[in-house]
Amino acid sequence: MKKEINIGNVKIGGKNPIVIQSMTNTNTENIEETLSQINRLYKAGCELVRVSIPTFEAAIALKNITKKSPIPVIADIHYDYKLAIESIKNGAKKIRINPGNIGNKEKVKEIVKVAKEYNIPIRVGANSGSISNEFAHLSKVDALCESALKEVKILESLGFYNIVISVKSSDVKETIQAYEKIYNITEYPLHLGVTEAGTYEWALIKSSIALGYLLYNGIGDTIRISIAGDPVNEVIVAKKILISLNLRKGPQIIACPTCARTNIDVENWANILEQRFSNKNIKIAVLGCVVNGIGEGKDADIGIAGIPNGFILFKDGKIIGQFKSEEIIDVLEKYINTGEEK
Ligand code: SF4
CATH class of the missing domain: 3.30.413.10 (Sulfite Reductase Hemoprotein, domain 1)
Structure with a gap:
């Protein structure tokens, strides 16, 4: 059983049911459009929503978005630690960062300080496109796990343990093997997904095989089905996977x-x-x-x-x-x- 983590009023890990999450694809600076998409996702059954924060204006817009969103909002940040800090202060209930691309440890330390203050978790991890160069000689599965663990260790070295991990590949077998491996060596809850899974049918098939296998074997705490297009489809597919495995009730x-x-x-x-x-x-x-x-x-x-x-x-x-x-x-x-x- 994995550690229990709170994302606003939603709990993942421990004995909690698998939580469905998705990600908006509107311009985050457009508050109205983003909220409208979040509401559509919520009505479809989405329980956590992630939004990209590519600009400072987006981090500012987040204040209104988090205030009005019916579900906890996760901020997805790359490179700029100031965006992460601003997002947390503006109501993000979890952030997704890659400490490796934030720059020096001092900047990560700043993020961790604010995350602790606001008591919010951080998701770290690796996907096919973000494997650290130092692990390039390893198999893809080992490189995904080592890259993720390296990020976990950075946070732990700063006394931060409110962590969620992902190790996503666009390949079904690699996804399964990477999650099986990381599951056995960490106590942190796992965010499952096949990265860049493709257009509807490919995404549906790849995600059903990989996540179906993992969830059947008790691996995974929150899922995101990555589908090119309307994110509402991600939620519908996620629900059907969980219903099919009797992990959730539904039609x-x-x-x-x-x-x-x-x-x-x-x-x-x-x-x-x-x-x-x-x-x-x-x-x-x-x-x-x-x-x-x-x-x-x-x-x-x-x-x-x-x-x-x-x-x-x-x-x-x-x-x-x-x-x-x-x-x-x-x-x-x-x-x-x-x-x-x-
Ligand atoms: S339920 Fe009847 S119609 Fe449908 S496949 Fe079976 S035999 Fe054919």
């Missing part, structure tokens, strides 16, 4: 792949039900026919199977009734909302 739609027996447009109905019941902790099956469908959907809380003129509603493999297409949503809603299916 889950089981749908058959369809075949020549299909009586309904399974994909369309699955999408309709997914949207309609997106805020329910329920597993719903949508199946194209009754031949295998009811058996295949046995694991769901409730399900529907297509017949030529409507649907069969079933639960625990038993048929409850037959309904027309126009009435099936209302029937499902009634059963799900009132628990009449129980």
Whole structure:
């Protein structure tokens, strides 16, 4: 079990559930746009949000952003220690820095002093693009871990232990191996992610394999799915990974792949039900026919199977009734909302 770390009112590590985080891609200086994106992320289920602080103006804007954000804000800083200090003073509940690129130790010491004063954690770590030159002769996995540990040691040498670590690669196997290795040698909570995972499908596949494997094995305390594009997708994918591993409750739609027996447009109905019941902790099956469908959907809380003129509603493999297409949503809603299916 890893050390418990507080990020505002959110706890990671210890026995706490895995926390979902994402990152804005608006101009941080544009407070309105950034807050609007943070609110969209929050509504999708995001629990921590990171914003880049590339300029002093962005660090100033952070004051309004942190004040109005519904979730704790993490400031992502490179190179300039003054931006880190300003961000902490302006309400960042955690900062992500790379002590190696902050410059001399005195500057890191200044950041640590303020982080201690405000009692906020610092995430350090390495990704494929930030491996320290001195570890270039090592395997990529060892170099990622050694680079991260070097940063941890800098903070520890300053008496700072409020730390979160990441070791991200854009390669699935390297990500798995690096996190397995670092997990076994540190007590600090781990921020999991595949870095530069790519566009939607690649990011989805790489993240599901790497993070799925790690989380299944009990490794990881907070996750960020890196996807090029709208960050809301990162949160939706993160939620689905956690629900799939039973690490979080939430809606889950089981749908058959369809075949020549299909009586309904399974994909369309699955999408309709997914949207309609997106805020329910329920597993719903949508199946194209009754031949295998009811058996295949046995694991769901409730399900529907297509017949030529409507649907069969079933639960625990038993048929409850037959309904027309126009009435099936209302029937499902009634059963799900009132628990009449129980
Ligand atoms: S549930 Fe029916 S329609 Fe769907 S794949 Fe199975 S047999 Fe085919």
